[in-house]
Amino acid sequence: MTEELRTRVHELLERTPPQDVDPIDFLRARFDAGLAWVHFPVGLGGLGAPRALQAVVDAELAAAGAPDNDPRRIGIGLGMAAPTILRYGTEEQQRRWLRPLWTGEEVWCQLFSEPGAGSDLAALATRAVPGPDGVWTVDGQKVWTSTAHTARWAILIARTDPAVPKHRGITYFVCDMTDPGVEVRPLRQLTGEAEFNEVFLTGVRIPDTDRLGAVGEGWQVAQTTLNNERVSIGGQRMPREGGLIGMVADTWRTRPELRTPELHQRLLAHWVDAEVLRLTGERLRQQLAAGQPGPEGAGGKLGFARLAQQLTGFEVELLGEEGLGYDDWSFVRPELVDFTGREAGYRYLRAKGNSIEGGTSEVLRNIIAERVLGLPPEPRTDKDVPWKELSR
Amino acid sequence: MNLLYTEVEEELRASLRDLLTDRSPIDAVLARATAQQGYDPSLWRELTQLGVPELLAPEAGGSWREVAVVMEELGRSLAPTPVLGSVVLAGSVLGPAERTATLAVPFSLGAPTVRAEGGALTGTVTSVADALTADQLVVPVEGGALYLVESGFTVTPRTSLDLTRPLADVVLAQAPGQLLTEDPAVLAQALLTGAGMLASEQLGLAERCLAMTVEYLRERRQFNRPLGSFQALKHRLADLWLEVVGARAAARAAADALATGAPDAAVTVAVAASHCGTVAVRAAEECVQLHGGIGMTWEHPAHLYLKRAKADQLALGTPGRHRTALAELVNLPA
Numbered sequence: 001m002t003e004e005l006r007t008r009v010h011e012l013l014e015r016t017p018p019q020d021v022d023p024i025d026f027l028r029a030r031f032d033a034g035l036a037w038v039h040f041p042v043g044l045g046g047l048g049a050p051r052a053l054q055a056v057v058d059a060e061l062a063a064a065g066a067p068d069n070d071p072r073r074i075g076i077g078l079g080m081a082a083p084t085i086l087r088y089g090t091e092e093q094q095r096r097w098l099r100p101l102w103t104g105e106e107v108w109c110q111l112f113s114e115p116g117a118g119s120d121l122a123a124l125a126t127r128a129v130p131g132p133d134g135v136w137t138v139d140g141q142k143v144w145t146s147t148a149h150t151a152r153w154a155i156l157i158a159r160t161d162p163a164v165p166k167h168r169g170i171t172y173f174v175c176d177m178t179d180p181g182v183e184v185r186p187l188r189q190l191t192g193e194a195e196f197n198e199v200f201l202t203g204v205r206i207p208d209t210d211r212l213g214a215v216g217e218g219w220q221v222a223q224t225t226l227n228n229e230r231v232s233i234g235g236q237r238m239p240r241e242g243g244l245i246g247m248v249a250d251t252w253r254t255r256p257e258l259r260t261p262e263l264h265q266r267l268l269a270h271w272v273d274a275e276v277l278r279l280t281g282e283r284l285r286q287q288l289a290a291g292q293p294g295p296e297g298a299g300g301k302l303g304f305a306r307l308a309q310q311l312t313g314f315e316v317e318l319l320g321e322e323g324l325g326y327d328d329w330s331f332v333r334p335e336l337v338d339f340t341g342r343e344a345g346y347r348y349l350r351a352k353g354n355s356i357e358g359g360t361s362e363v364l365r366n367i368i369a370e371r372v373l374g375l376p377p378e379p380r381t382d383k384d385v386p387w388k389e390l391s392r
Numbered sequence: 393m394n395l396l397y398t399e400v401e402e403e404l405r406a407s408l409r410d411l412l413t414d415r416s417p418i419d420a421v422l423a424r425a426t427a428q429q430g431y432d433p434s435l436w437r438e439l440t441q442l443g444v445p446e447l448l449a450p451e452a453g454g455s456w457r458e459v460a461v462v463m464e465e466l467g468r469s470l471a472p473t474p475v476l477g478s479v480v481l482a483g484s485v486l487g488p489a490e491r492t493a494t495l496a497v498p499f500s501l502g503a504p505t506v507r508a509e510g511g512a513l514t515g516t517v518t519s520v521a522d523a524l525t526a527d528q529l530v531v532p533v534e535g536g537a538l539y540l541v542e543s544g545f546t547v548t549p550r551t552s553l554d555l556t557r558p559l560a561d562v563v564l565a566q567a568p569g570q571l572l573t574e575d576p577a578v579l580a581q582a583l584l585t586g587a588g589m590l591a592s593e594q595l596g597l598a599e600r601c602l603a604m605t606v607e608y609l610r611e612r613r614q615f616n617r618p619l620g621s622f623q624a625l626k627h628r629l630a631d632l633w634l635e636v637v638g639a640r641a642a643a644r645a646a647a648d649a650l651a652t653g654a655p656d657a658a659v660t661v662a663v664a665a666s667h668c669g670t671v672a673v674r675a676a677e678e679c680v681q682l683h684g685g686i687g688m689t690w691e692h693p694a695h696l697y698l699k700r701a702k703a704d705q706l707a708l709g710t711p712g713r714h715r716t717a718l719a720e721l722v723n724l725p726a
Contacts, residue, residue, distance in 0.1 A: 241722075264726045268715040271724065275663045279641035283395040290396060299634040322416055368633055369626030373606050376621040 002056055006049075008033060009060040016226075021065035029101040030061070036102045040086065046099050048347060055156075064216070068127070069104045072336055076147060077108035078102040080225045081155050088213040096176070097153065109151035111142040111175060111199055112222065115392060119363050121157075122166045122219060123390065126201060128158035128173065134161075136173065138181075138204040146359070148184045148197040149333065151177045157218045162388040169387050170218035174210045181205070191349045192329040195337055226359075237285060238278050244311045244347070247272035247340065251318060260316055267318075270311055277303050287360050291325060296370040302364045305354035312348040319344055393654070395644040401461050404474055408465045416491060418693045424472060425555035431472045431525045436492070443479040445479050450487045451706050456585065460592035460647035467596030467672075468514075470556045472697050477522025481587045482530045484582040485572060486536060494522040496531045496541075496562050499707045503580075512566045513539055521707070523547050523560040531569060536576025539569030554703035556696055584661050587708045588646040591664035594672035594704055595643040596614040598636050601675035601697050605629065605682050612684075625682065632678055637648060639664075639671045666714040669705045676701035 016029040030036055031045040035057050040046025061068070071078055078101070085097055100106040117124040126140025136341070138158055154175040159170035174181070181204035186194035205227065213221040241249055252267060280303065284296050316323040326342040339347055355361040369375045382390055397405070398690060415435050424432060444462055447454035465476055477494030486493060497504070506515030512533055523529070529541045544567030546674045552558045570577075609620030609633060619625060646664035649657040676698040680687040687694045705711065719725060 044396070129471045142476040159565065182416050249722075249724060256725075259726065261726060264719070264724075265712075265715070266662075267724060268718055271718065271722065272663050272666045272715060274640040276642050279395065279663075280638050282393070283644065286394070286396050296637050299637055302630075303634055303638070338402075362627070365627040365630035368630040369620075373629055373633060375606065375610060375626050375629065376618045378621055378623055379617060 001053060003173055005035075005038065005047075005049070005053055006060060007036060009057055009064075013066070018064065018066040020364075024103060024105060025095075026284075027066055027069055028065075029098070031099050031102055035061075038080075040098075044086070044094055045102050050123050053382065066293045069102060074101070074104045074107055074305040076110050076216040077106075080110060080380060084155060084172075084221060084225045085174075086211060086223050093174075093210075093212070101153075107150045108287070109145050109154045109177070110225070111145060111148075111150045111154045111201075112225075113144045114141060115143055119360055120382075121222075122170065123387070123392075124157060124159060124170065124331050125164075125392070126156075126158045128160050128171060128206070134208045136206045136208065136211075138173070138175070138201050138206055139336055140201050142199040142201065143187065143196070145184075145194055145197045145199050148177070148199050149186070150335075153177060155212075157222050160218075161389065163386050164388065166382065166387040167382055168216055170222070171215050172212045172218035172221040173206050174212060175201075175204060175206055176210070177204075179204045181373075186333055188331055190352070191346055192326075193332045193334055215281060216302065238281070240278065242278070242338070243274070244308060244315075245271060248311055250313050251315070252307075255337040263314075263318055266314060270307075270314055273307055273310070277307055298364065300373055301354075301358065302361050302368070305361055308351040308354050312344065312351040314369075315344045316348045327379075343363050393645060393648050394697065395641055395648065397461070397644075398457075401458060404458055404459050405465060407442065407543050408462060409468075412465060412469040412471050416469055417479045418696070420472065421470050421472065421556060422693050422696060423506070423693075427660065428555075429548070429566045430558050431502055431722060432449055433525070436473050437523070439475070441636060444475065445490070446488045448479065448483050448723045452692075455651040456589065457647045460589055460643065462590040463601075464596035464643075465591050466602040467593035467700075470597075470693075470700055472556045474525045474556070475534075476586070476593070477520075478591070481521075481582055481586045483573045484585040485578055486540075491527040492525050493528045494520060494526040496520050496529045496587075497583070499506070499559055499703075501583070501713075504534055504536070506531055506533045506564060506570060508533045508537070508539060509572075511539075511569055511571070513541060513544075513564045514566055514681075516562055516563075517557075519550060519559045519564050521557060521559055522545075523562050524549060524558060529562065530582075531564065531567075532579050533626065535574075536551035536579050537574040538572040538578055541567045541569045542571050542646070544568055552703070554699045556700055557703065573575075579649065583638060583708060585650055587665040587714065588657075588661040589642040590704060591639075591646050591661070591668035591710055592703070594668035595636070595639045597641055597697055597701055597704070598668070598672045598675035598699065601635045601672075601694075601701075602629070602632055602636055602680040605679045609647060619682075628682070632675060634675065635671045642667045650711055659718065662714040662718045662721065665709060666711040669711045669714075672701040673705050 012030060017199060018026050018027050021240040034042060034047040036045030038047050038049040038054050038057060039051040041048055082098060082101055085094055086117045100136045101108060112121060114124050114126060126282060128136045130136055154177055156173045156175040157170050158173060159169050160171040181202045183200040185198045187196045187198050188194045287294050323344060370377055406673055413612045415438060419518045455692045462475060474492055480609045481495035482493035498517060498519045500519060506513055506517060523549055529545060531539045531541050532537060545564045547562045550559045550561060608624060610618055611620045642664040646661045649660040680698055683692065683694055686692050
């Protein structure tokens with residue numbers, strides 16, 4: 001299989017020499033050769049091959065100097081929209097959306113959270129009403145939407161039946177971000193910049209052919225999206241002192257004038273915590289590779305958020321007077337979140353989001369307690385009540 | 393670095409757990425502790441028959457990875473056996489031995505004060521683990537050389553915080569000793585190995601305390617609902633679970649590093665010892681607290697775990713001492 005893949009890569013490079021063609025044309029050709037994501041089906045950018053073999057393809061193409069699709073720029077499309085479209089989309093939808101999604105020609109964003117529906121996402125209030133012409137009309141407000149200002153498409157969940165309990169009245173759509181009823185406003189964060197947006201939907205029209213999954217089953221469809229989100233946050237492999245601890249350790253080594261005995265004790269404690277978290281991730285990867293997935297994965301993001309917050313707080317303190325400054329409060333819209341490209345104060349503030357985005361640490365603790373430890377759920381007053389009767 | 397358990401290791405765990413569940417249930421451990429009976433000689437014989445001391449013999453296919461599994465199960469059950477002293481500490485120096493032994497060091501660590509003159513050893517070593525059942529002692533003397541001593545010493549039990557691993561003072565008076573090595577690195581390696589294996593014991597203990605607490609909170613009802621349905625308690629247990637997951641990765645890494653003689657074994661052991669020592673105490677303290685009144689009684693076994701965990705935290709180096717060792721090992725100077 002590996003050899004067959006190498007042959008395919010070389011055929012692609014011969015047919016479409018990356019040095020001679022436009023990068024987009026090369027990426028399209030790569031998609032059509034089934035070398036985009038090899039675990040996807042034939043005809044949709046893949047070959048139905050094991051996911052692990054993608055590394056072989058990526059290495060060969062990188063060695064040949066071929067352009068890539070800049071995956072960090074289109075993370076929501078690749079990590080969340082694509083797996084959901086693959087699982088729930090019709091053949092026609094898959095053919096329309098997956099190719100430009102993967103090549104990066106069309107950027108995607110996610111319209112899930114609302115001002116009144118954060119951790120309690122299923123309480124969302126954005127309404128979608130069907131019209132006689134087979135077109136839905138959508139009204140509401142979404143929030144925490146990264147890349148909304150560059151996106152061509154959005155994955156959207158909206159309420160289609162307010163008379164049933166909240167989890168059952170939701171439907172999953174793909175929303176055209178160029179519709180005149182879509183208004184995107186940058187949302188400034190405590191860091192000064194605006195990674196995210198608010199999105200106002202006013203009379204937005206969505207054809208029924210852009211629905212994913214059945215009417216009223218949007219909550220189940222959204223689970224595919226959300227599970228993929230948690231996998232993509234906090235799961236990278238790291239060498240010892242990789243990540244934030246390496247930056248702090250370097251500062252410690254190169255600037256002895258900052259050292260105090262009290263900071264030394266705390267640094268060593270953080271170093272141990274970082275190494276334990278790294279080993280935990282390494283053990284999880286070994287379990288997955290051996291086909292023994294354990295429940296340990298549920299803790300990865302929780303542990304990462306805690307460590308990032310402790311380390312970034314420590315770093316500001318370590319820097320002394322420098323820690324009192326800040327590199328830049330400008331209201332900018334960055335394309336990427338970069339922890340290492342900014343100064344300590346930025347890292348400290350941005351890390352506060354780690355325990356909120358993609359499921360708060362409180363929700364994750366509930367999930368661990370109930371699904372891993374088997375503790376009973378809290379008594380609930382919202383599960384069997386029609387959505388429209390819930391307090392807001 | 394293999395952080396998982398091999399099939400052989402899982403089989404070893406299963407047979408040990410069967411034996412310990414049958415021969416040393418926690419009620420029996422409590423009864424022995426209450427009667428201050430100390431070690432269980434017949435259980436130690438059965439562990440010997442099961443081949444626990446031979447786990448260090450390469451020809452038997454054993455290694456520190458397997459011994460670590462034994463330590464996990466002993467931490468889980470608190471079975472009063474001299475495995476730490478005999479198989480781990482003395483075993484690190486002597487290899488697999490038929491006679492029960494221990495390393496004559498203060499359990500809280502301290503420089504050796506025993507003197508050797510012409511092969512005769514004189515001095516006192518206080519708070520030695522697993523000395524009460526030892527037929528022979530590996531004795532470090534001033535300068536770090538190691539002697540094997542089979543006679544000429546007395547052992548006096550101390551009233552110990554840990555009821556299931558009682559300590560004792562050893563007095564050597566002109567005891568005839570056989571020189572094992574003059575290389576102080578052998579003692580250092582034994583102590584490193586001890587700390588690494590203790591991390592697995594702490595992992596087993598922490599895991600047992602967590603499981604016991606979860607089980608109790610699922611059953612115990614107050615305010616017309618199971619206590620475990622209260623979010624305040626669920627979050628505490630989720631955090632503890634995450635610490636235990638980390639302890640497993642760290643303890644396995646230490647066992648693997650010791651088994652393979654990894655060049656960075658000292659770093660890996662220091663990380664495991666620092667983390668697991670803290671987690672075990674926290675798990676035992678949460679176990680007492682979340683059991684409420686019953687957790688404060690003598691009849692409930694939670695206190696046995698608390699006493700072991702707290703004593704283990706001081707044993708063979710506190711977490712703080714291991715972290716301080718890291719400063720030099722990973723170049724983070726004070």
